[in-house]
Amino acid sequence: MSRITVENVTRRYGDVRAVDGVSLDVAHGDFLVLLGPSGCGKSTLLRMIAGLVPPNDGRVLVDGRDVTETPARDRDLAMVFQSYALYPHLTVARNIGFPLRTRRQRKVEISARVAEVADVLDLGKLLDRRPRELSGGQRQRVALGRALVRDPGAFLMDEPLSNLDAQLRTATRTEITELHHRLGRTFVYVTHDQVEAMTMATSVAVLNRGRLEQVGTPTEVYDTPASAFVAGFLGSPPMNLLDAEVVARDGRLHAVAAGVDVPLDLGEPGNQGEPANQGEPVRRPAVLGVRPEHLSLRPAASDGAAPEATLRGTVRTIENLGSEEIAHCRVGTAEVAVRARRPAGFTVGEGVVLTVRPEHTHLFDRESGRRLVWRPDRDASVPAARVAVAT
Ligand SMILES: Nc1ncnc2c1ncn2[C@@H]1O[C@H](COP(=O)(O)OP(=O)(O)O)[C@@H](O)[C@H]1O
Ligand SMILES: [Mg+2]
Incomplete structure (x- = not known):
């Protein structure tokens, strides 16, 4: 059973x-x-x-015990490498059993345990082969087997x-997820x-240049990215990020970018729910983020009743992904990706209108990249912030 805690660790190379x-805390399981x-x-x-690289600063704890100075082999953790690191001259059985032999376990016990692990990973028929006689996927399973055989607290x-x-x-991917469920160990x-x-x-x-940007469930990091970096790293295509300005107008704050005008109540992280208008600079450089799936497209010609639609641009390319299409549009000087159902019915060069609901926009500080917390105006006199794109 392993809970892994990393406290303020730093490693420098030159x-x-x-x-x-x-700093990270990985709960058991x-x-x-x-x-x-x-x-x-x-x-x-x-x-x-x-335990393969010593930190210059900070501590590593396993189940609350400081293991920073503990050698790798005594940490009850098993590592699987990208390169698999199998012994080419040993059979699959001996590769899997290797960690047990170095611990001087009895031969019968080792074979029994290897057979058990081979069964879990469906390697039973391959036990006498050498790594060069295996496919990439099989080698990968042998490497997993070698990690499993010791029954470590964490992988x-x-x-x-x-x-x-x-x-x-x-x-x-599915196999490893299932293995995690079955073993209930920390990965x-x-x-x-x-x-x-x-x-x-x-x-x-999420790490960026050695620093932790955000920790959260997949849903949290995708839906509420803590920084523009996280927003731009997750998603395919990733979140559209447009240079914007937060401006005060008519007694409230708006995010204005490339023709999008989103009314908002702005507060610093931690102040969620507080209307923090007072004291905010009148103009604040920001980055406005919108996910491709939160934009919808319409032909520019259908946009007669859209006084706030101000931006002109074109569809640049359309990618057919089979299940859907990605339209890449030029919006001002920016490229904006839109995920659309097939057939989206647009052609390259066509003028389009893009719409997004205010609650589907994200706002980040331009300088620090950190998320700005705000409440969209849900009582809907303006149901959607709009961008018009027309040739
Ligand atoms: N043994 C090493 N000697 C010198 N620089 C290293 C060494 N290992 C990693 N680095 C440097 O540390 C940074 C992080 O590397 P690494 O941890 O391998 O990144 P990642 O696994 O995310 O690709 C890189 O700039 C890399 O060049
Ligand atoms: Mg790496």
Whole structure:
């Protein structure tokens, strides 16, 4: 049983802060995904948890016990690497049993345990093969088996699916999720793939340049991103982010960007629900975010009754994804992606109107990138903030 706590850990390589003051608490049985772009410090953080890299600062605790100085083999954690790290000259059975042999367990016990694990991972028929005689997916399962065989308190996985082709990756994703349910153990899983994070995690920790941007359930980080970075990293296509300004007009605050005008009550994070209009600067540089699925498209010609529709632009490209279409529109100087049902019925070069409901817009501080908390005006004299796009 393992709860993993990371307290303010930092790891430097020369001038690079690979991990910069990160704190995390992974409850027993959680599936925590460390998510972020290449080079953001995911592997370094995981390796510090594993005991493979010592932190320069901070502590790592397992079940409340400080293990910062404890060698990797004594931490009761099993690591699965991207490269699988199998022994090429050993059979599948011996690869899986390897951690038990180094602990000098009895041969019969080892074979029994290897058979058990092989059964769980459907490797029973492959036990006599060597790694080079296996497919990528099978090798990956052997690497998992070697982690499982010790029955550790927690599993640490560093991009374990990245060497698999797309189809196998989806299938193995499901297998690992099922394994997590079945074992009820703590998983810490590194990936740069936001789909893996959304589908597998019970909680997601988003890292950017060694720093923690946000921790939350997949729903929280997707629906309420704490920063423009998180908003722009999750989703495919990701959230549209437009430079905007918060301006005071008619005694209330509005977010104005590229023809969108969203009335709002603005407060700092933590002040949710407080109408914090007083004392706010009259103009505040911000970033307005809208997810592609929260925009709807209409032909510009149908937009006679839209005095607030001010922006002109065009459909640039349309991607047919089979189940839906993504229309990429030029809105002022910005590109805006819109997710639409098929057939969307628009052609490249056509003028369109985009609409979004105020409660589906997100606002971030331009300088810090942090989310600005505000309450949309729900009592609907203006039901939707509108952007008109016309040629
Ligand atoms: N052993 C190392 N020596 C020098 N720099 C390293 C080492 N390991 C990682 N780094 C640097 O630390 C940063 C984070 O790396 P890493 O943790 O591997 O990121 P990620 O796994 O998110 O791609 C990168 O800038 C990387 O170049
Ligand atoms: Mg890595």
